[in-house]
Structure formats: C-alpha cells, structure tokens
Amino acid sequence: MFLTLTIITFILSSCGESKKEEVKKEVIETKEVKIEEPTTGYSLFAQGEKLFNDKTCISCHQLNTKIVGPSIKKIASIYEEKNGNLMDFLEGKSEPIVDSDPGQVAIMKANLDGFVKDLSVDQLKALENYILNAK
Ligand code: HEC
Secondary structure: OHHHHHHHHHHHHHHHHHHHHHHHHHHHHHHHHHHHHHHHHOOHHHHHHHHHHHOOHHHOEOOOOEOOOOOHHHHHHHHHHOOOOHHHHHOOOOOOOOOOOHHHHHHHHHHHHHOHHHOOHHHHHHHHHHHHHOO
C-alpha cells in the first residue's frame, strides 16, 4: 500500500516537472523571437539614418541647411532631377553632380577614399536610401 502511494506520488510529481519544462521552453522561445526583432525589424531607411550619424556624414551634411557640404535635401533633389546614381558616387564610380567646386569636391573625395570605401554594399545602399528619402 505504502509502495503504491509512493509510486503514484512519484508519477504525479514527475508529470508536474515535465509540464514545468514545457513552460520553460515556451518562455525561452518567446525570448529568442524578441531578441531578433531589433536587427531584422530595422528598415533600410533606419539603418541608413543610423549610419549617417555614426559615420559622421551628419557633421558636414544637415537635412535642410548647407554647412560644409550640401544639405541632404539638396543632394536628393539634384539626384532626382538629373537622374543620378548615388550608389555609383559613393562607390567612387561617378563624378559629383551636386557641387563641382574643386575645393569642395576634394573634401568629399577625402572621405570616399578615406573610409567610405571600407563600407559594405549593404551599408552604402542603406545610406543611399536614407539620403534620397529623408524628410
Ligand atoms: C568633412 C566633411 C564631409 C563629410 C564628413 C562627408 N561629406 Fe559628403 N560632401 C562634402 C562636401 C564638401 C561635398 C560637396 C562636394 C561634392 O559634391 O562632391 C559633399 C558631397 C556629398 C554628396 C554629393 C555628391 C555629388 O554628386 O556632388 C554626397 C552624396 C555625400 N557628400 C554623401 C556623404 C556621405 C554618405 C557621408 C558619410 C559617409 C559624407 N558625405 C561625409 C563634405 C563631407
């Protein structure tokens, strides 16, 4: 009699434990999905905006006002008007079409040769998307 009781208790408690484990698994799975969100959820535009800040483009290019370089909106409107290829410019494959003053061109060229050339194609695409769509 006592043995039967122990066995039943054992079965009951082990049942309980396996349920607990299932619950634990579910919690872990939900957590994993949440962790992935920030990287997969970012739009190309948002990645570009972040890069534009992180890579110091913003120190010379403001949204509306010309500081050292032309404003982002100016760049976007000229590229749209002249049907320019911004990717080509960032990859050093085409000549500047926004400002062709040699002194100005040299400043931007120093960036292209200095660090823009080390950015990945995906990063450049994100920057392009941000510049052309910033409002
Ligand atoms: C030290 C200042 C400086 C920084 C930093 C800088 N730029 Fe520029 N940029 C300029 C100047 C000056 C021009 C104007 C000359 C020209 O148009 O090439 C320019 C022009 C441009 C143009 C227009 C090119 C054209 O067709 O005339 C684009 C696009 C551009 N920059 C993108 C960027 C991006 C993206 C970054 C960051 C990765 C960046 N710039 C960082 C100074 C800067």
